[in-house]
Amino acid sequence: MTDITPIYIQLADELRKQIRDETFAKGTKIPSENALHESTGYSRSTVRKAIEILVKEKLLTKVHGKGTFVTQQTPPSEQTHHFLSFTENVERQGQTLTTKTVDLRWVTPDLQQQAFFGISEEDQLLEIIRLRSIDGVPICVETDWFTKEFASLEQEDLDRSIYQILTQKFGITPTTGKKTFEISYTTPQEAFLLDIPRGTALMLIEDHVYSNYGQPLHISKQVLRGDKFKYAVIE
Amino acid sequence: MTDITPIYIQLADELRKQIRDETFAKGTKIPSENALHESTGYSRSTVRKAIEILVKEKLLTKVHGKGTFVTQQTPPSEQTHHFLSFTENVERQGQTLTTKTVDLRWVTPDLQQQAFFGISEEDQLLEIIRLRSIDGVPICVETDWFTKEFASLEQEDLDRSIYQILTQKFGITPTTGKKTFEISYTTPQEAFLLDIPRGTALMLIEDHVYSNYGQPLHISKQVLRGDKFKYAVIE
DNA sequence: TAGTGGTCTAGACCACGGG
């Protein structure tokens, strides 16, 4: 298997390692772009692109005219910016969560999904629709999309936490990449499932979830009754 | 006044405009990088950098081997997760955020507020109500509560980011607290300020924010139009 | 095969920070 990883990513990996093991200590200046260009033999553009990645990860900080520095304190986001999953939200309040799989099928990804997963129109996605109830009251319609990599989910018992299955069967730890909140109004199907009038306002929560190493894992769309439920994000 | 705006930003601005006014219609392909390189006279790298911006803003979607396309549905405004701060991220989208202070007064804390701040009924709270608009459209009614420690906020120009003021005047970095999302319905005052019918569904976001060393800093309640605004939390 | 975006190079000049 040949290595088709772009140079700038390889270089970013190297630099990241050197930051982690304190070859480049916190707060100190790393070699200039030109120095790295000469020492690595890669062009300055490539060096810049590698650095750009680490700046985005907040491991490095650039200062025009001075240099590029290793960020002082490690960004705290790992622990503090913790998103509570729907399951956690419910269980924290001592309520009972039940899940029922409504539908499960293969669908054609839309453009947004193609972009996120890095797939084409031909690569079908596994769509799972589940109804989640709190203390017997239907609260949330959740739709999840997975790539064919996770086709074996089809054989699993989905009437429980999918994350549990992912951890146990695939050894994957999901990390939320992006979460958006907005308001939507019920579709007929949602109204039926949630047993509420059509056109009721609902909270729409969309997650783009990555696995341990930044691989796109799945997209989740939750539509839930905001009048019955308060969603806590950060603890 | 010389124009020191980089070309790639100018180009991104032009392209953004052409997308907004549908010169490049939704879902269609925009000219290829080489075509833009030739038509604009700028190098392909510069063209790519401009496009990169718009991809980051989700106005464009790239598909390797096919082309660059205008994103199907115009993404609602997004905000990355900075406590208290709409400002930076709204403006990064090329949209204008305006803030107008509606009300400012001292109020008696309710029980929940007393518990959070660790104060008694006698300790008044500074209540600030502000209306925030994006491109002139009222989007959000924000209410903030501060303890008397921050009384001097009364003298500040609050028609900008409070986050900025806190950082500059008080040297405070707000840190993670708790954030909850739910759906609420307009009060008469909110309906008036946001210029929408009474009883419309709104997104209600409540923040309990701590300062650097875990001191309770303030409570923020944002009521915003979920149909015009998508709230993004990015990790 | 032709056309697209993705990567990469070897230069150039500019703007900023500090001696």
Added chain:
DNA sequence: CCGTGGTCTAGACCACTAA
């Protein structure tokens, strides 16, 4: 002044998609 990062160019080749 020098060294830094910021911008920009004019090429080149590769990987992917579709006809």
